[in-house]
Amino acid sequence: MAAFHHHPSTDLRRLFHCLTIASFLSILCFSLVYLLTRCCESELTDNSEINVPTPEFLVSGAGWPYGRNGTSVIKEVTTTSGEVVFSGHSGLEANSSGKEWTAARRLPQALIIGVKKGGTRALLEFLRLHPDIRALGSEPHFFDRHYARGLDWYRLKEGMTVAQ
Numbered sequence: 273m274a275a276f277h278h279h280p281s282t283d284l285r286r287l288f289h290c291l292t293i294a295s296f297l298s299i300l301c302f303s304l305v306y307l308l309t310r311c312c313e314s315e316l317t318d319n320s321e322i323n324v325p326t327p328e329f330l331v332s333g334a335g336w337p338y339g340r341n342g343t344s345v346i347k348e349v350t351t352t353s354g355e356v357v358f359s360g361h362s363g364l365e366a367n368s369s370g371k372e373w374t375a376a377r378r379l380p381q382a383l384i385i386g387v388k389k390g391g392t393r394a395l396l397e398f399l400r401l402h403p404d405i406r407a408l409g410s411e412p413h414f415f416d417r418h419y420a421r422g423l424d425w426y427r428l429k430e431g432m433t434v435a436q
């Protein structure tokens with residue numbers, strides 16, 4: 273019966289080759305992961321079309337008409353599944369439709385969020401009955417379709433006019 277013995281230097285050489293290949297593969301993997309994460313990051317941050325709200329906007333609520341003159345409260349609601357905007361104002365003379373509105377264009381004060389066929393339209397119609405609440409006739413789909421157009425587009429949507 274023949275017994276084969278490897279020379280120690282041959283074993284060492286094999287071990288060295290294995291380690292070299294393993295190191296090379298590790299570096300390759302890390303490089304690929306790094307490159308991929310950098311690409312994704314830049315895709316997310318370099319989209320100049322998307323207007324990310326500034327911290328000042330979020331903290332101060334600029335553009336949000338809560339308690340503007342100390343007496344009035346504007347109520348605006350948007351639904352998403354569809355969104356529909358409500359806007360209203362208390363303490364004003366009503367027009368023939370029971371609501372009075374001036375030309376100030378505001379962002380909605382509230383959103384109704386719901387899945388398709390979740391009954392958001394019914395909720396909207398019930399809320400619309402309130403004289404201080406105004407709603408868009410059609411859903412602007414700002415968040416799901418037109419977000420990249422920015423808040424100005426949203427604010428200028430027909431029907432976003434509210435009392436002031």
Ligand SMILES: Nc1ncnc2c1ncn2[C@@H]1O[C@H](COP(=O)(O)OS(=O)(=O)O)[C@@H](OP(=O)(O)O)[C@H]1O
Nearest residue numbers: 352353354386387388389390391392393394395411
């Ligand atoms: N209170 C209550 N109880 C049970 N079901 C209700 C209720 N209110 C609305 N609905 C039903 O909800 C469906 C409309 O949902 P949406 O307004 O979300 O529709 S949409 O996705 O925006 O088109 C619509 O269902 P379909 O008639 O099957 O289309 C409504 O009948």
